[in-house]
Every structure is written in C-alpha cells, then in structure tokens.
Amino acid sequence: MTRNVAFTLLLTLAASSFAQAPKGPPAAAPPPPRVFVATARIETLDEPKSFVGTVTPLRKSVVGSAASGRVEEYLVNEGDFVKKGAPIAHLRRGIIGAEKKAAEAELEVRKAALLEMENSRADEIAQARAQLAIAEANQTFQHGRAERAKQLLNAITKEALEEAVSHEQQAEATRNNAAAVLRLLTGNTWEQKHEQWKARIAVQEAEVERLSEQFQRHTMFAPFDGWVTAEFTEVGQWMMQGDHAAEIAELGNVDVEIAVLEDYATKLTPGVMGNVEITALRGQRFVGKVAIINPQADARARTFPVKVRVENVVDERGPLLKAGMFARVTLPVGEAKPLPFVPKDAIAIGGRSPVVYVVDTTAGKSSVRPVPVTLGVAQGQWVSVGVGEIKAGDVLVVEGNERLRPGQDVRAEAINISFP
Incomplete structure (x- = not known):
C-alpha cells in the first residue's frame, strides 16, 4: 500500500513539472509545392467532329497448311502471343x-x-x-x-x-x-x-x-508478331493442302474504322491527328492518326471508310485495345472557328471526366482550381477543349498536377511549350 502511494505521488510531480515547462515556438508550415505552368491559347482550326467506329487489327492472317498430312503437334492456343516465324503446328515429317x-x-x-x-x-x-x-x-x-x-x-x-x-x-x-x-x-x-x-x-x-x-511445308509459322484469335485444327486431325490452322491478328498498332460523311471526307488527309475514346475503358483516350482514306464511298450511306491508326498499350495482360471494341474518334473536319487549346500534360485523367488545374493568383498568393474539360483534337503537344471551358491566358499546371487538391497553394514556375 505504501509503495502504491509513493508511485502515485511521483507521477503527480512529474505531470506538474511537464505542465509548467516553457513551450517552444510553433513548427513552421511546409512551403507550398512547386509546379510548372503554361498558358492556354486560342487557335483558329476546323471544328472537331465525332465519329463512331470499331477497333480492328492492323493485320490479320489465316495461316494455312502448304502440305497434306496428319497434325503431330499443335503449339498454340487462342489468346497466345506469337512472334514472327514461331511454329504454330507440325505435320508428321518422318519420311x-x-x-x-x-x-x-x-x-x-x-x-x-x-x-x-x-x-x-x-x-x-x-x-x-x-x-x-x-x-x-x-x-x-x-x-x-x-x-x-x-x-x-x-x-x-x-x-x-x-x-x-x-x-x-x-x-x-x-x-x-x-x-x-x-x-x-x-x-x-x-x-x-x-x-x-x-x-x-x-x-x-x-x-x-x-x-x-x-x-x-510440314510446319506452319506465324507470319508476323500477333495474337492467336482462332484455332481451326487439333492434334491427330488430317489436313489437306490449303486447310486453315490458326488465325493471327497484329494488335501492336490497331486501326479504328469509321464512316465519314462526304462533306467531311474532303477535309481529311493522311496524317491528320485526332482523339480516340474507348467506351469500354471508362472513356480512356488515345491519340490517333488518319492512315487510310478509302476513295470508294458507300453508295447508300454516302460515307467514306476511314482508318485511324492508334498505338496500342501492351502489358502482361495482353493488348489494351482489343479487336471489336467500340470507339469514338474526334477529327477536325468542321467549319473553321477559334478553339481553346491546353497542353496535353495539363490534363489529369482518372476521375469521372478529364480536368485541368487553373492557377489563380491573388495578393501574391497562387492557388489551384480544377476545371472539367471536354477534349477535342490534338495538335502536337496541345489538345483542344470545349468552347467556354478555358479562356486564353489561363495559367495551367503541366507538371506536378498529380496530387493537387482544390484550393491548394502552389509555387508556380512558367515553362514554354511550342505550338505546331
């Protein structure tokens, strides 16, 4: 009992001494993060128009047998990636x-x-x-x-x-x-x-x-790098010369096939850049380039087939853009009008819609304000946005915008991004 009383008195004295100790100055707040900024601009270009289309392989080949014989080995499955020259199947080759x-x-x-x-x-x-x-x-x-x-x-x-x-x-x-x-x-x-x-x-x-x-000839080889999209034979099956073994599709780059009205087709040339939005990927956008304009129109619809080439994203799961996906392509084919342009690096994607962070400066202090935008056509390192969303002269964050919060103070440093 005596020992417990002594311990209690000791704790009371220690707490009293701590409470009476002088307090030091408060810790200084961390400085605002430094960001790099560029200025939005207005350029007179053809108004962007949207077209719906379908993702198609850059190339597709049905690999057939050059000889007759019984399939001894079948080396691929649907969905497999094969390199150019890799064997697909072997016929019996003993004799x-x-x-x-x-x-x-x-x-x-x-x-x-x-x-x-x-x-x-x-x-x-x-x-x-x-x-x-x-x-x-x-x-x-x-x-x-x-x-x-x-x-x-x-x-x-x-x-x-x-x-x-x-x-x-x-x-x-x-x-x-x-x-x-x-x-x-x-x-x-x-x-x-x-x-x-x-x-x-x-x-x-x-x-x-x-x-x-x-x-x-008793072995069938992949004609190019691609993915196996169909199997047509199996081990033990007899194949005649010309019979199909597998279908290979090249998806490292893909084409988006769209139908363009004749009024707009006359304004298109190979190399024109445009945005490609994939609905199945939560509206994820890619930059495409007009590769082929078919000069033969559909007589009933009065539209011309156009292929917009897009560089695919390939990882351990395979190609991100898959054949048959629904896509929306935006191309500059409308009437010429002034359009606001922002640097591509200023666009933050990941939320419900793309946003850019506008830097507002008041009384010597700079803070950021998120502005949702609608993306249009691309021009080099710049992309157009919806009219009225961004004004010429708006200062936009192009580096360091990954973790910004609305209203957060920043230290802005300007950089120059050339326009084509």
Whole structure:
C-alpha cells in the first residue's frame, strides 16, 4: 500500500513539472509545392467532329497448311502471343525428314570428294612426272638394247632379237601412258573433271534445298508478331493442302474504322491527328492518326471508310485495345472557328471526366482550381477543349498536377511549350 502511494505521488510531480515547462515556438508550415505552368491559347482550326467506329487489327492472317498430312503437334492456343516465324503446328515429317538427311549426307560426300581431288592434285602431278621420267629412261635403255641386237643379227638368235624389239615397244607404250596421265592432270581434262564435280555438288545442293522446302511445308509459322484469335485444327486431325490452322491478328498498332460523311471526307488527309475514346475503358483516350482514306464511298450511306491508326498499350495482360471494341474518334473536319487549346500534360485523367488545374493568383498568393474539360483534337503537344471551358491566358499546371487538391497553394514556375 505504501509503495502504491509513493508511485502515485511521483507521477503527480512529474505531470506538474511537464505542465509548467516553457513551450517552444510553433513548427513552421511546409512551403507550398512547386509546379510548372503554361498558358492556354486560342487557335483558329476546323471544328472537331465525332465519329463512331470499331477497333480492328492492323493485320490479320489465316495461316494455312502448304502440305497434306496428319497434325503431330499443335503449339498454340487462342489468346497466345506469337512472334514472327514461331511454329504454330507440325505435320508428321518422318519420311521427308529422312530423305532430307540422306540428301545432306550425299552432299557432304561430294564436297569431300571435290576437296580431296583439289588437295591431292599437286602430289598426283609430281607422281605422274616421276613415272614419266622412269618410263623415258627405260625407253631409252630398251631402244639402245634393241639397236645393238640388230647390229649383232648374225651373232644372236632370232628369238633374242624379237625379245629386244618387244621390250623396246613395251617401254615406249609405258612412256606414252605416263605422258597421257600427266596431260590429264595438267591439261584441260582435269579442269573439266573439276567442273563436273562442282556441277554434281550444285545438283545435290538443289536437291537438299528442295527437300528442305518440302520439310518446312510440314510446319506452319506465324507470319508476323500477333495474337492467336482462332484455332481451326487439333492434334491427330488430317489436313489437306490449303486447310486453315490458326488465325493471327497484329494488335501492336490497331486501326479504328469509321464512316465519314462526304462533306467531311474532303477535309481529311493522311496524317491528320485526332482523339480516340474507348467506351469500354471508362472513356480512356488515345491519340490517333488518319492512315487510310478509302476513295470508294458507300453508295447508300454516302460515307467514306476511314482508318485511324492508334498505338496500342501492351502489358502482361495482353493488348489494351482489343479487336471489336467500340470507339469514338474526334477529327477536325468542321467549319473553321477559334478553339481553346491546353497542353496535353495539363490534363489529369482518372476521375469521372478529364480536368485541368487553373492557377489563380491573388495578393501574391497562387492557388489551384480544377476545371472539367471536354477534349477535342490534338495538335502536337496541345489538345483542344470545349468552347467556354478555358479562356486564353489561363495559367495551367503541366507538371506536378498529380496530387493537387482544390484550393491548394502552389509555387508556380512558367515553362514554354511550342505550338505546331
């Protein structure tokens, strides 16, 4: 009990001492965040008009089989991404593969024979010259022996004379044979044989190329980078030449197909920039460029097909813009009129509608005010907004607007953004 009373008194004294201690100056408030700003402007351009359209692949290909056979391997599934040249399916290739290996082996044999012929030529020529020298020496010896036998006709038998003459004839034939061998190695005949072997190799190379082409035809490859959008076969199925294996769509860039009235089509040229809004992506906007204007109109609707090209966003989930999505494209094709323009970096997207932060300065203090805007056409680093939403001369935050709050004080620093 005594111990508890003492502890209580100690806490009371400590609290009293803390309450009577002098207080220091209040902590200084942090300075307002620094932002970079640019000034809105008015430019006279064609009034933007909106058109509805559909996202389509930049390219689409139905990959078919170049040969007949049974599917041995099917390597893709719908939704898979494939690189250009990647195999999609293999037909059975056992027999054609064996023929290809045999042709390649025969080619190596012919190349080795030609190489041996070329490398041994110098030794064969030296050997032929030595044999010719031996044959010539033997011919000289036998000729002298035969001449001596003729001079001693009365002193030797007829058989001995005939033997000497025969040896002379054999030596001459041996010498002629050695000379012929040397001519074959050093004259045009060797060159002709050399060309013949080269021709044999060329023929075999063509055969290997033919069989390699046949072997490749038993595999279907992706014609470009893209996504598999359809499967048409499976392992074990028999395919005839020309049968479909898979459909590949290129979605790294996509086209938005729209129908433009003839009154507006005359004001369009390839390269015109416009905004593309995707409804399924909560109104997310992209910048597109007119790529193709079909000169043939739809006779009933009096509209021209136009393709607006957009760079897609691809991540681990695949392409953000998918074929068949509904899109709205805004292009400058109306009557010329003054339009307010703001820098693209001033637009904050993420809420229910795009906003820009306008900097108001009063009594030397600057604060921000959010203004919802309706986006129009793009011009370089600038984009038009709805008439009346922003005035010329409004100061807009272009850097540092990610975490601003309405009415927040800021320190503004101006930067210059050139207009095309």
